Amino acid sequence: MNDSKINQKTSPIAYSCYYTQNREGEQFAAEHVLSFQISGVLTLNNGTKEYVFKPGDFRFIKRNQLIKFNKQPDPNTAFQSISIYLNQEALRDFSIKHNQKTSLIKNPETETIFQLKEVPLLKSLMDSLIPYINEDQLITEELQALKVNEAINILLQCKPELKDILFDFNEPGKIDLEAFMKKNFHFNVQLDRFAYLTGRSLATFKRDFQRVFDISPSRWLLQKRLQQAYYLIKEKGKTPSEVYLEVGFEDLSHFSFAFKKQYGLSPSKV
Structure with missing residues (x-):
């Protein structure tokens, strides 16, 4: 409640x-x-x-x-x-x-x-x-x-x-995109929120992201989250139900589907 x-x-x-x-x-x-x-x-x-x-x-x-x-x-x-x-x-x-x-x-x-x-x-x-x-x-x-x-x-x-x-009423200024995303990729928020927090419009965020990472934001986020999940399961001994929220997925079924598609096996088999 x-x-x-x-x-x-x-x-x-x-x-x-x-x-x-x-x-x-x-x-x-x-x-x-x-x-x-x-x-x-x-x-x-x-x-x-x-x-x-x-x-x-x-x-x-x-x-x-x-x-x-x-x-x-x-x-x-x-x-x-x-x-x-x-x-x-x-x-x-x-x-x-x-x-x-x-x-x-x-x-x-x-x-x-x-x-x-x-x-x-x-x-x-x-x-x-x-x-x-x-x-x-x-x-x-x-x-x-x-x-x-x-x-x-x-x-x-x-x-x-x-x-x-x-009493600082300034909105977020333009900051280092690469450092911010590597720190915050595991937060499950929309791209426009990431854009705002890095001091960019959504269009500028997508353009800068492509320039920095040479990949789209959505694709990079998926790969980064799956890599972190694989590490936590294999090296830290965590279970899929313990990591899916931690790395930024909304639900366990979506995480399991994406994980199997990426690595060829379900997260419980790692």
Whole structure:
């Protein structure tokens, strides 16, 4: 079960509750998000590093990135978390009202997921949302806006260096296509998403990709994912059901069909 009792569909505040077996998947983080882990364990992987969040942990996730997740419920309760999404409109309004700007000289920030220290202000903010969960009540739009602004203020106090991330309203710039794709090929997203994240239009992405790899993006992605799957099964001893999501396939049957077509045998026979 995935429950969002305290928010409407477009609300910046979300409550996640999941009772049954581990849930794996991936998502595109379109907005910055501040989250609190109530129970269960959340494992995130951004293609470079793995992060594990346990009950009581706070996290900040930077926008415009691809993330794989594993939600592990607590045997005695559930997987529960509260998230506050900091959308660009709210951040622009805050920056104008409080004259917040990014630094003229920025240090490149390599981290995209942050585990935040527990401070009373963060705990108080998240605790203030618990009654709405317990009482199954919707939060009014006015209160949602107040909570988003409170979250921004608290983040700036407990981790001031996030200012250059929160108030950077630039879209992704053109980056090294080869390095990005080799890092992120295992994310199962559309080509237009890859294009956006590399700072290109879809047409320019396809043209640059062909020039760099001498093959179409779709064909390269299929080959790269199958090669990684073969390595994980043969060298790491993983099963097909363990690797198909990890390397970017949507379902096991499609993975098995493509694998057999490529290597002449089913993945279970490797």
